[in-house]
Amino acid sequence: MNEKEVSEIRRRFRQDKSNITHIRGCFVNDKREIVSQFDQSLALMSQEESEKFLAILKRTLSGTLGKNLIDLSFATEQVVAGEEHQLLMELRNSSLKNEDAVQAFFERVIQNIALEGQYLILLTHDTYDVFYRSKDGEKQDDASSEVYSYILCSICPIKPTQPALSYYVVENEFHNRKADWLVSPPELGFLFPAFDDRSPNIYNALYYSRDVKENHAEFVDAVFKTDVPMPAAAQKETFQSVLGEALADDCSYEVLQSVHGQLSEMIEVHKTNKEADPLAISKGTVKSVLKSCGVAESNMDAFDEKFNDEFGADVAISPQNLVDTKKFEVRTPDVTIQVNPERSDLLETRVINGSKYILIRADDGVEVNGVSIRIS
Incomplete structure (x- = not known):
């Protein structure tokens, strides 16, 4: 229906x-x-x-x-x-x-x-x-x-x-x-x-x-007397696990940013076009997104295998179960950053003098505990 x-x-x-x-x-x-x-x-x-x-x-x-x-x-x-x-x-x-x-x-x-x-x-x-x-x-x-x-x-x-x-x-x-x-x-x-x-x-x-x-x-x-699909929340967790394990060194901020952005765009286009039938994507669709991000062929093969193991080779999944179009989150053990999904470009990762950093571009409107601050 x-x-x-x-x-x-x-x-x-x-x-x-x-x-x-x-x-x-x-x-x-x-x-x-x-x-x-x-x-x-x-x-x-x-x-x-x-x-x-x-x-x-x-x-x-x-x-x-x-x-x-x-x-x-x-x-x-x-x-x-x-x-x-x-x-x-x-x-x-x-x-x-x-x-x-x-x-x-x-x-x-x-x-x-x-x-x-x-x-x-x-x-x-x-x-x-x-x-x-x-x-x-x-x-x-x-x-x-x-x-x-x-x-x-x-x-x-x-x-x-x-x-x-x-x-x-x-x-x-x-x-x-x-x-x-x-x-x-x-x-x-x-x-x-x-x-x-x-x-x-x-x-x-x-x-x-x-x-x-x-x-x-x-x-x-x-x-x-029939099978029921994996719960939506479990689909999201499983998809995240498959990506993390399969992509290995290719699992960068830029790749996950692109996956989230492209899947969110598919959802938005489907909504804008007022399509009657529910939107569902295949494993091939996700692989096309990964390929556009420059993921290595060996890691693409690993994703293919792990996706088949967890979801099945021919399963179509609603992208709404895989990404939250209204939420983009970056988390470390001590810090959680909530980002407007449409402005995930404000973040980047970088290694400076051997230390890993998450950089946030902040032009204006910066507050600490509700108090506006200036960055010199």
Whole structure:
């Protein structure tokens, strides 16, 4: 799915937009025991309650594609006869009314998720009459091309509040408020089937993980029986390690400055051009950047080998997972320098009388502890 398709489905989670009639829920304690289950009708809720439920579900489609939102693919064999795919299809096709399928799904999640504390599993179903968009991009609401039927799952930690002194308006008095339990934003979840090319794609699902350091691989394996990419934070750390180990003596400030600058430029161009599909780069793209920096052929070969070992030969990675376009940092054991990424040219490294230095060009506006100083 691309950003436009995700946004189109996100807009469904409003009372006046969705065809969601009810929400299934399963409250699980820290011992993996089901405390309670519910099947609540949105029509019977207050407006405030239904809006809060929809807002929680909507959060499962938030974040960055390739970082928080990840496309998962099913093999053809799974779609034809896979137990895990058949269960998801039954949940969708029955609009969550097949009790055996719902209970089987809850049990599968509970037995294969590593979340500390209590949590809530939410399931909902929606049908969307996909509006027709003409070649000139005009939206035609009265011309529906097909119906997109899908389920959305959100898994939300339930955290205790702290006892506190609270003001009660009716009594016009302060009283102690006891500890209570609040539903937190989703930690993980998914949309099935995917909404690709504005049509249902039963060969794909869109998976969500709030924490870029965690991909909940055990949950993905249980529900989808497929591999999930390395977490975004781990991709960045691994890429940095591959560069440092492979480039050896070629791993200079100038080379890393160029890698950061060129990858950041790719991200910016993609954003400026408003490309619908997520940006992904291959190993070959990074090697072209290294070659332009004059990296030795032997070190290029070392990078090739280490990249294959860590990521795989044919893997495409989002550059947003590899560099932070808003941050450029130089660090020593005792000093950390934060640099505007667009002005990394203000720094250079140099050896003077046998000692290594990081030089910063400082023409004006220099302050020490908030006090302006002059450099003579």
